[in-house]
Amino acid sequence: MVIKNNGIKKLPLLEINNLITYYGLIQILKEISLRVEEGEIVCLLGSNGAGKSTTMKSILGLVRAHSGEINFRGQRIDNLSAAQIVAAGIATVPESRRIFPRLSVEENLQIGAYIHKASLPSLQPQIEQIYNLFPRLKERRRQAGGTLSGGEQQMLAIGRALMAKPKLLLMDEPSMGLSPALVDKIFEIIQQINRSGTAILLVEQNAHMALSIARRGYVLQTGSLVAHGTGDELLHSEEIRSAYLGE
Amino acid sequence: MSLRAKRSNLIRTHGDCFASLAMTPQVSDENTTKKLNNFFNGKKFTLENLSSIWPLFPLAFAKSVPLILAATGGLYSERTGVVNIGLEGMMLSGALAGIIGTYYSHNPWIGLAAAIAAGIILALILAVTSVSLGINQIVSGIAVNILAIGLTGGLLFKIFGGYGSSPSVEKLPQVSLHPIPLLSELLGNQSILFYFAVILVIVTFFLINNTRLGLRMRAAGEDPGVAASCGINVFRIRYFGVLMSGALSGMAGAYLSLADLSQFVERMTAGRGFIALAVLILGRWKPFNILLVCLFFGLAEALAEFLQGIELTIPAQFLLMLPFILTLFVMGGLIGETKPPACLGKSYQAE
Known part of the structure; x- marks a missing residue:
């Protein structure tokens, strides 16, 4: 299926075909x-061990695909190194807020x-943009990352990914372990980043939140895709909710 | 038999690892020993007497050089996340390669280059096994050390025919800062490698803290997985770190054989590679802290050597233990918890 935009067929930004990973x-x-x-x-939904994180790592080249194809902006990327893939325009916010604690x-x-x-000084204007998005980070700019609170670390992880100026942002469970108020805040920021033109592939266990902001969603179970639809469809389908989303 | 004669006899007969520590360096001559004798026998503690321990300082600086070079080398490796237990072995092979290079070329600079190359070759073994193949870093480091002991002993016999030590060769040049009055007195005549070591510390500090390369090294040591997801080639940067440590510890070895002495003595590193590792921990993986700790250990070693020059009834072996005992005490007592790079020692594999 190709989405029609003003009658012109457009190539998808990211396309994964028959990916198999061991x-x-x-x-x-x-x-x-x-x-x-x-x-x-x-958004990519599923319970623990469904293969969500592996899918993310495969896209980023941190796990080698056994077979299948990953295309990004019409270019095959499944045989590129992680560095080349990041350079092509994919950045990631890794699972559980992995920042560099001593930096x-x-x-x-x-x-x-x-x-x-x-060069490091020439990055300053871009860093200021991140500080505008997350003023808390500016207050703590000289502090070691490990001394930040959970929410601030998540903001830092997101800010770090944005520094790569990605076309596609992969986010692995950004709401994990955060208080409900912070989860709301993070999802607000995700939408804000999206409005500025960055596509987002969101891996979540918090299906309700994820589907409420996603245009489309996929449901993974033990390594297979079992459902696919728009956010609304998945959110309102009794069957899917009870079977896969644990509600 | 005088103590000095006893000592040189000890070296000749045993070629023992601790004996090499007792080698008298260029800077301590009969005169300074006499001065110190006077100081200790003098009953009154006057300022004039105090000035007679000044010759201790040039010796302390000289003794700290191999530690500065090796520990800074270790810093390059460990900041990228690779523990380098093999510093000792890399130093030892550097020491022998320095002598071999100088022996055949009659040029100590070529010897120095050979020492650096030897350190890099051993570091390459560590890098291939621990970075590429993911073998435990401690195990491959120990393997490097054992390999170096066997290899240097074997080559020494094969090339120079004798047991225990090599013939003497030309040394690296010494430099004195004559125009600067106080500093030149404090430093005395130092090998050119001393000045290199000081510059190295400054350059390393800048490189680690203010450059993209340093940032990349630290990221790989903190969390290689995330570093990779930021587009950093963790393997390449870890190879850089390990090979740099090889080059610098090879140079540290060359200092022992081409600047401190002018020959190779079997196992002449005598645990300095391991002290360098302790220095890294004490210095908290920071270049200037490492410099200070190295000067402290250099002072301890110089003191041990100085005290031997005096007719004390303490056996020389006890004095030679001084730096090692200090290491234990300082490590155990003075410093509390230290924080190494978060992923130090953890191998990284892109699945």
């Missing part, structure tokens, strides 16, 4: 196919822009 001898992903259009928020807030942000090979 960890050793164990097959984790069983022929996953999905796509993300430009400017879209797409300062500002250094964490500088690392995010690493692939652009810009």
